[in-house]
Amino acid sequence: MIRLYHVSKVYDDVPALHDVTLQVAKGELVYVTGPSGAGKSTLLKMLYGAIKPTTGKLLIGGTDIVPMGAAGLAAVRRNMGIVFQDFKLIGNRSVADNVGLALEVIGTPRPAIARRVEAVLSIVGLRGRGAEVPERLSGGEQQRVAVARAIINDPAIVLADEPTGNLDGGMAIEVMEILKAINLRGTTVLVATHDTGLMQRFPHRTLRFRAGRLVSA
Amino acid sequence: MIILGHILRRGFRSVRENAALNAVSSLVIGVALLLLGVYLTLQSELVRLVHTWGQDAQVSAYFAAGTPPAERDAALAAAKAVPGVLEARLISEAEAQAWLSARVEGMGPLLGELGADVLPASLEVRIAPGQGPATLAALDPLFSSPVFTDVDAGRDWIERLDGFLGTLKLMGAVLGSLILVAGLFLTSNTVNLVVFARRDELEVQRLVGATPAFIAGPFLVEGFVQGVAGGLLAVGGLELLHRLLLGQLRAVLVLPESAGLGALPGPWLLGLVLLGAVLGTGAALVAVLRFLLRAP
Numbered sequence: 209m210i211r212l213y214h215v216s217k218v219y220d221d222v223p224a225l226h227d228v229t230l231q232v233a234k235g236e237l238v239y240v241t242g243p244s245g246a247g248k249s250t251l252l253k254m255l256y257g258a259i260k261p262t263t264g265k266l267l268i269g270g271t272d273i274v275p276m277g278a279a280g281l282a283a284v285r286r287n288m289g290i291v292f293q294d295f296k297l298i299g300n301r302s303v304a305d306n307v308g309l310a311l312e313v314i315g316t317p318r319p320a321i322a323r324r325v326e327a328v329l330s331i332v333g334l335r336g337r338g339a340e341v342p343e344r345l346s347g348g349e350q351q352r353v354a355v356a357r358a359i360i361n362d363p364a365i366v367l368a369d370e371p372t373g374n375l376d377g378g379m380a381i382e383v384m385e386i387l388k389a390i391n392l393r394g395t396t397v398l399v400a401t402h403d404t405g406l407m408q409r410f411p412h413r414t415l416r417f418r419a420g421r422l423v424s425a
Numbered sequence: 426m427i428i429l430g431h432i433l434r435r436g437f438r439s440v441r442e443n444a445a446l447n448a449v450s451s452l453v454i455g456v457a458l459l460l461l462g463v464y465l466t467l468q469s470e471l472v473r474l475v476h477t478w479g480q481d482a483q484v485s486a487y488f489a490a491g492t493p494p495a496e497r498d499a500a501l502a503a504a505k506a507v508p509g510v511l512e513a514r515l516i517s518e519a520e521a522q523a524w525l526s527a528r529v530e531g532m533g534p535l536l537g538e539l540g541a542d543v544l545p546a547s548l549e550v551r552i553a554p555g556q557g558p559a560t561l562a563a564l565d566p567l568f569s570s571p572v573f574t575d576v577d578a579g580r581d582w583i584e585r586l587d588g589f590l591g592t593l594k595l596m597g598a599v600l601g602s603l604i605l606v607a608g609l610f611l612t613s614n615t616v617n618l619v620v621f622a623r624r625d626e627l628e629v630q631r632l633v634g635a636t637p638a639f640i641a642g643p644f645l646v647e648g649f650v651q652g653v654a655g656g657l658l659a660v661g662g663l664e665l666l667h668r669l670l671l672g673q674l675r676a677v678l679v680l681p682e683s684a685g686l687g688a689l690p691g692p693w694l695l696g697l698v699l700l701g702a703v704l705g706t707g708a709a710l711v712a713v714l715r716f717l718l719r720a721p
Contacts, residue, residue, distance in 0.1 A: 256632065258632075278636070278637050278717065279636055279637065282631075282634045282635060282636045282637075283634070284634075285631075285632060285633065285634035286633075286634030287634075288634075290632050290633075296625070296628070296629050296632070297629075298625065298626045298629055299625075301626070306629075309629065309630065309633050310633040310634065312431050313428075313431075313630065313633055313634050313635040313636070313639050314428075314634065315427040315428035315431070316427070317427055357633065
């Protein structure tokens with residue numbers, strides 16, 4: 209599902225990733241871990257096309273996304289859900305609007321969006337909360353809205369960048385349970401985290417990075 | 426089609442949510458187009474007035490003393506045959522004298538003492554509007570004949586008018602371009618503020634797979650609405666100015682009542698509204714492209 213071949217990234221002569229080669233199979237749940245500055249976020253940003261590697265190939269579903277332009281990357285992202293540490297919800301839009309956005313951009317009719325939104329809100333435990341605005345929700349609830357947005361279009365891959373970083377222990381476990389449930393339905397999930405407790409509670413293959421190098425896979 | 430519906434819905438929602446900024450943009454476009462409209466109105470009216478004055482353009486060619494009537498008639502016939510000549514007629518020495526006596530008090534007895542042929546006979550030619558220079562050129566061979574001693578063509582006046590109109594049109598083009606660029610710049614900056622205020626939302630749209638067209642679409646709708654509103658403001662402003670200032674303008678330009686001062690014709694007003702739409706949409710495109718080109 210995801211393959212990297214000798215991928216490096218250099219920012220102004222400072223290497224962020226160095227000669228990384230790895231692969232993640234379809235349906236896997238994989239942790240990406242390491243200390244701050246290890247290259248976890250750089251790797252995830254590359255996977256959703258926000259930054260391009262300096263060298264190397266990056267294949268998603270067999271297609272190299274490195275040479276892709278804006279329209280090509282948009283198509284790749286439609287098959288991908290992304291969850292961020294800071295949720296990245298649109299503050300002045302309702303929960304339903306936030307979650308339904310991923311379907312709106314692909315031209316899904318509004319009644320179908322409404323039905324699907326209600327269904328995914330049920331999955332993440334927020335049934336009937338679509339009319340609320342994110343600012344009134346707790347951190348854990350906001351992250352569950354972000355997860356709902358990430359899975360609403362049944363993506364092949366979910367990328368989660370420190371999804372529990374802003375949450376307390378109980379909420380972090382709730383969000384991780386949801387990600388695990390998504391994975392059990394066949395979605396490939398990559399979770400960047402340095403929460404060792406979480407990794408021990410939900411053990412899966414771990415890609416360890418240090419100073420931009422993949423030290424164990 | 427459904428995506429277009431989403432784009433239109435988002436565009437109109439943004440118009441409502443950013444009503445104040447949109448009003449500023451529409452006002453900027455409206456003022457720019459109003460200035461252009463005022464200039465175009467004045468220019469088109471001046472062109473019309475100059476053409477009206479051009480109807481009075483006439484040439485007086487004075488016959489040499491003792492020119493036989495047959496040669497005068499031949500000259501009259503030749504003048505009438507020239508394209509662009511609206512009317513040609515002979516003025517005899519007696520008619521010229523009577524005309525002057527009637528207009529200048531006390532001139533009659535003086536002219537009587539000087540003799541019957543003190544004023545020469547002449548050939549008066551009226552030229553069709555807008556054909557001054559060409560008709561004068563065609564009349565040149567006739568007026569060069571020895572039967573005429575002097576020709577008062579008013580040629581310089583007509584040529585100066587034609588030149589003035591050309592300059593006026595050039596100024597219009599330059600002014601129009603400047604207003605267009607200034608309007609584009611100001612509106613683009615206003616839309617830029619909206620893009621900046623919504624950059625987080627646009628970033629999220631991009632991350633969930635929105636195409637550049639989906640992201641830009643609502644802004645283009647918003648720009649179009651701003652532009653059309655600005656154009657309609659300008660048209661309304663022009664109509665208001667026309668009603669309020671017509672009398673004053675006629676007095677300033679020393680125009681007779683009959684000269685009139687018309688508003689811009691309908692197609693021109695429609696053109697102003699369309700120009701507003703192009704301006705608003707173009708400005709929005711410039712603003713949103715800055716965002717779209719920043720990162721993949």
